[in-house]
Amino acid sequence: MPTITEKQIELLEKLCNASAVSGDEGEVRKIVLEEVKPYADTVKIDALGNVLVTKNGAAEKRLRVMLDCHMDEVGFMLVADEGEGLFHFELVGGIDPRQLPGKQVLVGKDKIPGVIGARPIHLTTPEERSHKISVDALRIDVGPGGAGKVKVGDRATFATRFRRVGDSIFSKAIDNRIGCVLLIDLLKTAPANLDLCLSFSVQEEIGLRGAKVAAYHFNPDLAFAIDSTPANDLPVHDGEENTFYNTKLGAGPAIYTFDSGTLSDPRLIRFLAQTGDEEKIPYQYRQPGGGGTDGGAIHRVRAGVPTVSVSVPHRYTHTAISLALVADWENTLALLSAALQRLTPDLLAEPR
Amino acid sequence: MADILPFLKSLLSAPGLSAYETPVTRLIEEKWRPLVTQTRLSRIGSLEALKAGTTPTPRPALMVATHMDAIGLMVTALTGEFLHVTQIGGIDARILPSTPILVHASRSGEELPGVVVMPPARALPPSTADGVISLNDLLVDVGLSAAHLAEKVQIGDRVSFATQPVELAGEVISGHTLDNRASVAVLTVALEELQTKQHAWDVWAVATVQEEVTLGGAFTSAFGIRPQIAIAVDVTFAKGPGASDWQTFPLAKGPTLAMGPNMHPFIHKKLKEIADQLEIPTQLEMSPRHSGTDAYAMQVAAEGIPTMVIGIPLRYMHTPVEMVAIKDIQRAGRLIAEFAAALEPDFVEKIVWED
Numbered sequence: 001m002p003t004i005t006e007k008q009i010e011l012l013e014k015l016c017n018a019s020a021v022s023g024d025e026g027e028v029r030k031i032v033l034e035e036v037k038p039y040a041d042t043v044k045i046d047a048l049g050n051v052l053v054t055k056n057g058a059a060e061k062r063l064r065v066m067l068d069c070h071m072d073e074v075g076f077m078l079v080a081d082e083g084e085g086l087f088h089f090e091l092v093g094g095i096d097p098r099q100l101p102g103k104q105v106l107v108g109k110d111k112i113p114g115v116i117g118a119r120p121i122h123l124t125t126p127e128e129r130s131h132k133i134s135v136d137a138l139r140i141d142v143g144p145g146g147a148g149k150v151k152v153g154d155r156a157t158f159a160t161r162f163r164r165v166g167d168s169i170f171s172k173a174i175d176n177r178i179g180c181v182l183l184i185d186l187l188k189t190a191p192a193n194l195d196l197c198l199s200f201s202v203q204e205e206i207g208l209r210g211a212k213v214a215a216y217h218f219n220p221d222l223a224f225a226i227d228s229t230p231a232n233d234l235p236v237h238d239g240e241e242n243t244f245y246n247t248k249l250g251a252g253p254a255i256y257t258f259d260s261g262t263l264s265d266p267r268l269i270r271f272l273a274q275t276g277d278e279e280k281i282p283y284q285y286r287q288p289g290g291g292g293t294d295g296g297a298i299h300r301v302r303a304g305v306p307t308v309s310v311s312v313p314h315r316y317t318h319t320a321i322s323l324a325l326v327a328d329w330e331n332t333l334a335l336l337s338a339a340l341q342r343l344t345p346d347l348l349a350e351p352r
Numbered sequence: 353m354a355d356i357l358p359f360l361k362s363l364l365s366a367p368g369l370s371a372y373e374t375p376v377t378r379l380i381e382e383k384w385r386p387l388v389t390q391t392r393l394s395r396i397g398s399l400e401a402l403k404a405g406t407t408p409t410p411r412p413a414l415m416v417a418t419h420m421d422a423i424g425l426m427v428t429a430l431t432g433e434f435l436h437v438t439q440i441g442g443i444d445a446r447i448l449p450s451t452p453i454l455v456h457a458s459r460s461g462e463e464l465p466g467v468v469v470m471p472p473a474r475a476l477p478p479s480t481a482d483g484v485i486s487l488n489d490l491l492v493d494v495g496l497s498a499a500h501l502a503e504k505v506q507i508g509d510r511v512s513f514a515t516q517p518v519e520l521a522g523e524v525i526s527g528h529t530l531d532n533r534a535s536v537a538v539l540t541v542a543l544e545e546l547q548t549k550q551h552a553w554d555v556w557a558v559a560t561v562q563e564e565v566t567l568g569g570a571f572t573s574a575f576g577i578r579p580q581i582a583i584a585v586d587v588t589f590a591k592g593p594g595a596s597d598w599q600t601f602p603l604a605k606g607p608t609l610a611m612g613p614n615m616h617p618f619i620h621k622k623l624k625e626i627a628d629q630l631e632i633p634t635q636l637e638m639s640p641r642h643s644g645t646d647a648y649a650m651q652v653a654a655e656g657i658p659t660m661v662i663g664i665p666l667r668y669m670h671t672p673v674e675m676v677a678i679k680d681i682q683r684a685g686r687l688i689a690e691f692a693a694a695l696e697p698d699f700v701e702k703i704v705w706e707d
Contacts, residue, residue, distance in 0.1 A: 102671040145520075165464075
């Protein structure tokens, strides 16, 4: 059974601390390229910036299997310079503006520190405090000496640095750097029964853009979208049971049945569950509902690609600090690794 | 002038919620001890440091108060893997979601890193789910199982902000608790400046407790020391996003000298004269009622004390990303030292109402 070692945790730390807002994934792309080159048959960067990797097997009849993870994260773009280090900014990807006041950010390739402040409580009225603060009212402040150090067009991310405490990982961008490390590990242990096509995709957070063209390029027999999904397993205000938790932290990899973009291929759902049961790897079904993964784009490419998504559960996605457990990460790796080894062309011959 | 930044950064990283100031008190005591004649703790924990003057006893005394307590949170309940918290000091709940914190776990003696979290919409009361989430509905997550959490944490445990201080372009520093550790740094600069100056008066540097909640430290130290003049150094509002009216002052343009019922006009005038002579830039702050500082308490200690307030402009007050200009700290420190050195033995008799 594969395990998560210090080396993988260090790689996740490096990837999480990198800045890669949708459309500006260069820093993560560079790390990914370094990691995959020693293990890949071919590596290519396409027109959108996806990193496309192949690793061919040796068996006679081999499925062509696409593994996808997205490299990009939600963040900000500076859109207007108001002088003295103050910048108007826009959101890139789904960020709740209520998560912004009082947070530190890093701006641009040089990671210039800045902050998003808020009006002092002393200068607000109770009435004002009953309203949300809109993005329009906020500024990224890099300090009065910041002129020339950052500029309009620069991307910014939350400044949170990766921190591991026991089995817990606190970090920004766990969505989806944890998927990137999973893909790198799966490449390193690629089984001979498959041709693997890996896409480290761009622009997932703003419309699954990268995965669409990557899937077209690869033309796979089937695909796994490997991502990270919210664990909304928090207590309910009135003490009622939480029946809308999406996933639970600590309950293992989340297998998708249905989300806003994809109805997972039933054969692949059954196959993953059977793999988990037989290999005694814990897993959970993600509650059917909203949200989505690159699977939403991949399954509709060309004449169609049987697709399923598997995610690592984590709390507080798209905020400055998400929380994931090493155990869930390890079980996700174990499930996917076992599944790839067990995959044969017969699977697609089964009735749906 | 010695670089105050490393000491200020260490102050920002030291816990010291109101009534639990001990960790930061130790740091300040260590820094001040070589700079003063004696240090002591008041009955409720304020650090009182005397730098003795040169005039024969009984010597008049100047007290300079900077509160060292920090705003923060306190555990009110454990719910499974999560903590409910309340506030100590004035906190706008809108700045809290995804703020890094440290839980001071009293059962285990550990400091547990964690985060303030906003539950998902469907776990919140439907009336507020899409709006401002009040502190009652926010939770703290330290990434522990319910059983481990209950072994370590109990009701009443304190929760400090843990956003790391960061230097920004233009010689400014940003972090939590710059209110009022920036002023503790000011007073430290003043004590350092006084090492090479003669001063007739006793100078009492006091790091007060509990300003954010009761002003308890200032009331009691002013009573205990019974100074002839008292100055509070505290932060004031800097101009910035969302703050631009008459109550706000540009960063890095000098400390403010306040004017209003909490300030004795003669002391204000004297400070302004000294600042002008030394070409230390200052800004005039209007404070029409309660100054919101330790001066409010010190002014009415015992039979009453002439007081003054010096303000350090600070952006984003009571958020984890407060911001001050280092220059303003140095300027205010130097001004206080020069003022202390300029006090003649009979200065008290010169304090007049110029009616």
